[in-house]
Amino acid sequence: MQGNASGEITFSGAGGTVTVTAAVEWTDITDVPPMTFIETHHTVSIEAEHAISRVSRAGVEWKTIENYGRTLSSVKMFPAGVSFGQPEKAPYLEYRVLVRQEGEYSLTAYLAPTNHLSPASGLKYAAGFDGQAPVTADALPPGYEGGNHDNEPWCRAVMDNIHTQVTSHVLAKGQHTLRFYGLDAGLLLQKLVLSAGPLPYSYLGPVESYYTDK
Known part of the structure; x- marks a missing residue:
């Protein structure tokens, strides 16, 4: 069950009164x-380390790097240097989300501004919901040349201290399980943001959303 409520807050002082009208979205989390x-x-904004599960494959596992990144931390595949060609063979992270409406959502991955480890690779990952076929994406845009001061994509990643990439997913209203698969070595995930519309511009991205802790 979910809904919306509104109310007024009145502040008095310094010879005047100000009334603010506030709207609140609420969700019943009794059985969540x-x-x-x-x-x-x-x-829905999620710090990378807050996965409900971390699944290893071929001896490669996800580990948290404390205090690395723009907000809380990062997670990275270890041992370093191992890549995977197919999501079904790759280690993955799982997150649980509850969305309030049916429709198309954008999933923005915030990744450390790492360069690819070889000319033949990128910084590819895959993301999918509820066991459906995942969508593969590359955090490095076409034409990316790490270390080239004339290369706009590389300069932008250095100035912003982040790579971001977006995938699209159609979701029904309710609970879902997101899987994030690491494909290319060198990938460091910092945050995931699921949004039902365009995200307002901000340097760090939205703060982490409320999550149930019962």
């Missing part, structure tokens, strides 16, 4: 499992 991130204002 732990570590479920709740959509608020059309957005």
Whole structure:
């Protein structure tokens, strides 16, 4: 169950009174499992280390790097240097989300501004929901040349201290499980943001959403 409510807050002082009208979205979380991130204002923001599970493949596992990144931390595949050609063979992270509406959502991955480890590779990953076929993406845009001061994509990544990439997913209203697969070595995930519309510009991205902890 979910809905909206509104109310007024009145502040008095310094010879005047100001009334602010506030609107609140609410969701009944009585039967929602732990570590479920709740959509608020059309957005679900998740710090990378807050996965409900981390699945290893071929001896490669996800580990947290504390205090690395723009906000909380990063997660990276270890041992370093191992890549995967297919998502079904790759290690993955799982996250649980609850969305308030049916429709198309954008998933923005915030990744450390790492260069690819070889000319033949990129910084590819895949993302999918509820066991459906995942969508593969590359954090490095076409024409990316790491270390080339005349290369606009590389300069932008250095100035912003981040790579971002977006995939699209159609979701039904309710709970979903997101899987994030690491494909190319060198990938460091910092944050995931699921949004039902365009994200307002901000340097760090939305703060982490509320999640159930019962």
